Amino acid sequence: MATYFNIDNIITAREINAAIINISGRQRMLSQKAALFALKLVCTKDSYQQETLRQEMLAAIDLMERSHNGLIHGNPEMNLPGKPSKTVWKIYFEAPYNLSQKIWNYITQIRALAQVKSTELDLENPHLKYILQVSETELLEALDTVVSQYQKESEALQLHIEIKQAQLYQQSCTATATAHAHAKQLEETVHNLQRTQSQLIQAEKFSSIGQMVAGVAHEINNPFNFIYGNLQCTKDYIEDLFGLIDAYQEHYPNSLPAIKAKIDDIELDFLQEDLPKIIDSMQMGASRIREIILSLRNFSRSDRSCKQLVDLHQGIDSTLLILRNRLKACADHPEVAILKDYGNLPKIECYPGQLNQVFMNILSNGIDALEEIPNHSGYITIRTSLSSSCSSVIIQIADNGPGMNSEIQEKLFEPFFTTKPHGKGTGLGLAISHKIVVDTHRGRIWCESSPGKGTEFWIEIPLQPSAIMQEAGSKN
Template identity: 50%
Template sequence: MSREINASVVNISGRQRMLSQRISLFSLRLVCTLDPSQQEEIRQCLLDAVELMEKSHQGLLYGDPTLQLPGHPSKEVHSLYFEAPHYVNQKVQQYIQETGKLLTSPNENLTLDNPHLNYIINAASGELIQALDAVVTQYQKESEIQQKAFEKTLVELYNKSQAATQFAQKRNLEIQETLTQLQQAQAHLIQTEKMSCLGQLLAGVAHEINNPVTFLYGNINHAENYITDIVELLKLYQKYYPTPADEIQDFIESIDLDFLLEDLPKVTNSMKIASDRILQIVLSLRNFSRKDEGEKQNTDIEAGIESTLLILQHRFKEKTGKEEIKIIKEFAKLPAIECYAGPLNQVFMNLITNAMDALEECQENRKNCAYTPTIRIRTELKYPDKISIRIADNGPGIREEVKERLFEPFFTTKPIGQGTGLGLSISHQIVVEKHGGSLKCVSVLGQGTEFLIELPVRLNQLCPDKVTGATQSQLR
C-alpha cells in the first residue's frame, strides 16, 4: 500500500515555513551589513535559501523523487495553494521574486526603506507565514488520517489472520479427533474379530465335545452300578463255591483277582472324576464364548475368571527353560454382577495374557536367581454396590514412558507378530465405556504390575474414581 503523505511532505512543508523566516532574517542582515565580504556571504546564503524554497515548493506541488516528494496534493491542499483566502502558490512565488529583486538591487538601494525588503519582512511575519502554517496543518491532518487508516488496515489484517489461524486450528483438531475415532474403531474391529474367532472356535469345540461327554458322564454311573453288581455276584460265587474248577482257579491267579477287585472301584472313581472335569471344561468353554455382546446379564465373575484361566492353562505349565507360573486366587464372596459377560472375559484374558508375557520375559532375565513367577488374582466387594478385581504379577514392572501410553490403541513393546497393542485399549473401553467402571495400572519397576478393575454391581451406576498413586504395598 503506498502512502501519499509521507514524512518528507510534512517535514518539507514545515521547512518552507522555516525558510521564509530565514530569508526575511538574511534580507534584513544584508541591508544592515556594510562589510562587502560579509555582504557577499549573506547574499550566497539568501540565494541558497531561495533556491531551496523554490525547489521544495515545486516538489510539494508536482513531486520530486530526490526529495522523496510524491506531488499530487489533495483537493484541500490544492485549494490552499491556488484559491482564496490563502493563495499560497502566488504568495510563495511573489516572495521568491521579491527576494530575487532585493538580491539584484544596487548597493546604494540596500537601505531599510527598500520596498522589496519591506515586502519580505511584512510577508514573513504576516500573510505568507499564515498561509504556510495552513499548508503544514493540512498536511499534518492528512498524514494523521492516513496513519489511522493504515493502522486500521493493519488491525483488520491482524484480525483476519487470527481468525484464519483459529479456523485452521479448529479444523486440525477436528481432523485429529476423527483420526483418533477411526483408529479406535479399527482397533475395536480387529480385537472384536479376534475374540469372535476365538469365541466361535471355542463354542464349536465345546459343542462337539458336549454330547459324547454328557453320554459318557451319564453312563459311568450305570457302569459303576453294573460293576458293583458283578463284583457282588462274584463274591457270592466264591462264598458258595469255594473250590472252583482248576481252569477257573488258574484264571483267578493269572488276573490277580484280589488286586483287580481292590483296584476296580478306584478306576471307576477316577473315570468319574475325569469325565466330571471334561464336563467342567466344556462348561467353561461355553461360558467364555458366550455370544452376549449386546445383552447384559447377572454373571458370576469368579466363573468368568476361572474359565479364562482354564483356557490359558497350557501356558502356565513348566516348559523347558521356564518355571511353572504360580496362580494365587483370592476370591471374595461376590454377588452376581450385572454385566456383559463375554466382553468382560475378554478383559480378564487380555490382562492375564499380559501378565504371563511379562513373567516369561522376566524369567529370561532372572535365570540365575530363586524366583517364582506368580500371578495373583484378587476379588473384593468394596461397597455394597461396587466390586474390584486385581490382577497382579511379580514381573519386570512398566517403565514410565510405557505407562503413559498403555491404553493407546496399537501401542505395544512386543515384537512384530507377537503383540498388536490392542489388549489394554479395548479392555479400557469395555470396563470404562461399556460398564461405567475404571481400569487402573499400578506398577513398580523391578517388582511387578497390578491392574485394578472396579465395576459397579448394577450397570447404570458409575464407579467413583478413588484409586490414587502407586505404592509398593499395593503390589504385595
C-alpha cells in the same frame, strides 16, 4: 487499505510522509531565509557581497517555487506525490489563507527586489517592505497552518499504518493458531484411527478365539455326553455282573479246573475290587471334562451386543481354565500359583465376554512378567470385593513379577505400547481393556507397581453400569 499489507508499500508510505513534512517545513524556513537575505542585501554596500546575496536569495526562492509546485502537483525526484488532501487544498487555494497566492506574490516580490539596482536599494524599498511584512505575518501564519495540517495528516496516516500492521499481525497470529489447531486435529484424527484400528484388530482376534473355543466345546460336547451319560449305566451293569459271579461262586464252589485257572489268571478278587474304583475315577474325570466344556462355553459367550447378569467369579475361573497350560510348570518355567480370595459378590450386569477379555489380558501380562524371571516362584493373586459404598465391585489382580518403572506406567494404556520383543506383544491388551472397563462399563482401571515389587491391577465395575450410563447420557 490492502496496500498497507505489503511491507514495500508501508516503507514507501512512510518515506512519502517524511518527504512532505520535510519539504513543507523547508518552505517555511526558505521564506524566512529569503527575507533575511533581502534585508542583508539592502543593508550592505559591498557590491561583491550584494551579488552573492542576490544569488543566494534567488536560489532560496527557486527552491521554494519548486517545492511549492512539488507539494501541489507532485515531484518524483523530491518523493512528493502531489494531490494534497481537501483540507490542505483549501489552505492553499481558499480564504482565509490563500497560501498558494501568497507564496507566488512573495516569490514575485523577492525576484523583483533581486532586480533592483544597487544604487536604488534602501530600507524604504516597497518590495523589501512587503517581504519583511508578510514573511512575519500572513505568509508565516499560512505556512505554519499548512505545516501543522501536513503533520496531523502524517500522524493519522502513521496511526492508520500501525493499526493495519497490528491487524496484519493479529491475522497472522490467528492464521498460525488455526494452522496449529488443524494440525492438532489431524494428529488426533490419526490417533483415533489408530486406536479404532487397534480395537478392531483385538476385537477380531478375540471374537475368532471365542468362536473357535465355542466350536471346539460344541464338537466335544456331543460325543462326550455319550461317555458321561453311559458311565453310570456301565457301573450298574458291572455291579450286576459282579453279583452274578458272586452267585455262581456261592452255588458252584467247586468249579471246573479251567474256570479256576481263568479266575486266578485274571485275579478276579483284585478286579472286583479295582474296577469300581476305575469307574469312579472315570466318573470324576468326566465331571471335570464337563466343567471344562461349560467353562469354555462360558468364556466364549458371544455377547458383543447384549448385557447379561452374571457371576464374575465364573468369568475369572473360565479365563484361568483357558490359561491352564501357561500356568502349569514346563521345561521353560516353573508353575505360576494362583491364589484366589473371592469376596461375596452379587451378580453384576455387564458384557461378560468383554470382561473375560480384560481378565485374559491382565492375567496373560502377569504370566509374561513372571516368565521374565528365571526359576521364579511366582504367583498371581486374584481378590474380589464390594466397594465400601457397595455401589461397585473391585477386582485386584496382582503378581510378584519384576514390576514397572513410572515411565512404563505412564504409557501402559496407550495403544501399541509394548516392551515385549517384536512378534510377542502388540501393545493392545491394556488399551482394549481400558476401553472395555472405562467406556463400555463406565468403570475404572488403574495399576500400582514398582520395580522389583510386582504389579497390581485394579478394576472397578459399577454394579449398575446401565444406570450410570443413562445418568451420564442425561447430563450431556
